[in-house]
Amino acid sequence: DDDAEELCNCKFTLAYGTKILLHNTKMKLKRGMRYGLLGGNDSGKTTLMRSIANNQVEGFPDSSTVRTVFVEADIQGEQSHLSCIDYVMHDPAIQALNIPREDVVDILATVGFTDDGKAKPLHAVSTLSGGWRMKLALARCMLQKADILLLDEPTNHLDV
Known part of the structure; x- marks a missing residue:
C-alpha cells in the first residue's frame, strides 16, 4: 500500500x-x-x-x-512454573504499561486461553505445548501494542 x-x-x-x-x-x-x-x-x-x-x-x-516487539515461543525455565496470567503480568514491558489483570485475561481469551478451554489461563506455562506457548507469547505482545511484531519461526510448534 x-x-x-x-x-x-x-x-x-x-x-x-x-x-x-x-x-x-x-x-x-x-x-x-x-x-x-x-x-x-x-x-x-x-x-x-x-x-x-x-x-x-x-x-x-x-x-x-x-515500538518493536520480538516474539519467541521459547519461554525461559525460571518462568515456566508461573500461570499463564502471571507469566504475562510479570513481563517488564507489561508492567511498565500498567496493564490491568482483567485486560490480560481478556487478551488471553482472544487467543484461546479460557477457563473452559483446552488451555486455561491459570495453568502453569510448563504444561503448555509449543503451539500454546507461541499463542501465549503472541498474547503478551498484543498487549504491548507494537508497531512492528517480529515473529521468529511462528509456525514451528503449531498444534495440528
Whole structure:
C-alpha cells in the first residue's frame, strides 16, 4: 500500500562477531503490511530480528519512535512454573504499561486461553505445548501494542 505510514526506511550492515551477515542492506517497512524473512539455517534471521528489537541496527528507528516487539515461543525455565496470567503480568514491558489483570485475561481469551478451554489461563506455562506457548507469547505482545511484531519461526510448534 503506497499510502501506508512508513515505519522504517534505512540502510545498514549487520555483523555477528567477525562474520558479516548483511552489507549495505536496505529495509523499508510500512504500517499494516506483512513481510517474510527467508534464509537458510544459521543465515542470521533471528540475529537480525533480535538486533532490531534491541535497537542495534543502525538507521532503524529506536523504540521511542517505533515500538518493536520480538516474539519467541521459547519461554525461559525460571518462568515456566508461573500461570499463564502471571507469566504475562510479570513481563517488564507489561508492567511498565500498567496493564490491568482483567485486560490480560481478556487478551488471553482472544487467543484461546479460557477457563473452559483446552488451555486455561491459570495453568502453569510448563504444561503448555509449543503451539500454546507461541499463542501465549503472541498474547503478551498484543498487549504491548507494537508497531512492528517480529515473529521468529511462528509456525514451528503449531498444534495440528
